[in-house]
Amino acid sequence: MTVLTRSDAAAALTERLDRTVAPLLPTVGAGWVVPLVGGRQARSVHLDVAASAPALQRVADHVAAALPAYASVHRGAGYLSQLSTALYERARETVGTSVGARADDVVVFTRNTTDALNLLSSAVPGDVVVLDVEHHANLLPWRSPSRAHGARVVRVASTLVETEALLAAELARSPAALLAVTGASNVTGEVPDLRRLADLAHGHRARLAVDAAQLLPHRGVDLAATGIDYVAFSGHKVYAPYGVGALVGRRDWLDAAEPHLAGGGAVREVTTTSTTWAPSPERHEGGTPAVLGALALAEALRTLAETGLDRVREHEAALRDRLVAGLEGRGIEPLRLWSDAPDAVGVVSFVVPGWRSAQVAAYLSAEHGVGVRDGRFCAHPLLARFGLGRGDGAVRASFGVGSGSADVDRLLSALDQLLAEGPRWTYASDGGSCRPAPDDRPAPDWSGLESLTDPLGSASSPTSPCATLPTGADR
Structure with missing residues (x-):
């Protein structure tokens, strides 16, 4: 067995940082040129993949090829309807296979991860134990007033080992039906040991549910x-932004639950006084499904599998190393949850000392064409743990198979300019966001928009993220 020394590891890291990393797979919109303030232009750098990933070109091509065959599914006698039905059900099979579904598991197509977890919340026959660092999609459904059982929130410790011990203690204290955890943090990218958590839950007669919105595109999932x-999980996180997600897992709870959406297709028999519901998945897929979205999701997962998840991991690890080293070299410390996390996906959040995160994000977009996210990322309790509460937040850069080292370098170069000179444009609060003032960037002609102003922005937050921006000597 080869044992790597500390110097070997340092040399390997240096080699990764020096290596040029090209995009792994082609995505729709790659190379698109966007306007900057002041009439300039630049290649768009999309580092907000954790929020919504661009479509893989292969996915878009597959949807375009299937579109002429689109028709109703399951009950149509026409050739197109029967073809669409066959494609839809094959997509269900592909999705199940892609996540290692067992023979008795069921694949229910939903709108997204939030929809999937809300569906599961209605089916869980007991209390749910959850960590305080979850995305709201894996926190709020368990606290719904409509649930007959409660949610028990465990505060994470500084290490995964200690956190697992706290979860074990909570599960031992009182019976619970489910332990619900993130597969990869949407704030820090850190990945817990899911096999150990499954064993932990099962050892206390509970089941394990995983919010894999961030995990699936980067590492894959294998239930068996x-x-x-x-x-x-959600299609829009896994390079298939066509309005479909999925819940995959054990059938018994889902067959016993009330239908997620009552309507046609979810039934076996209806009279004026009674209803006989179908088993899952039909039971929870009332109405006409998003057939093309299901096909897109299946094609995305098939493409990632053929590419190889080991290649995806290596590609993103090189980009993450490059970004983290670049930030730390500039005195910017990425947010971290656990000191012993065994892995992390391509999600890195940080705070630039002396600058509000909303201002940093607006500056990166307006002056450099770099798209990131700022705020609290639908994980308010976690950001509060980092001391970033209401009216504040962090900057999040996230990447995927369509990203390359040139994207990371653009971000770091833009931060260099910010730290050395500050913005070259002026910015002001616009409702809940921070925007260039004036914002002279035009919308594309085909969009039909007169400007980029969000008509709902004024209602999104009562705070003014640019109002107290430090300037000059206050930085």
């Missing part, structure tokens, strides 16, 4: 191999 009981 890990023992995970339920997994929820």
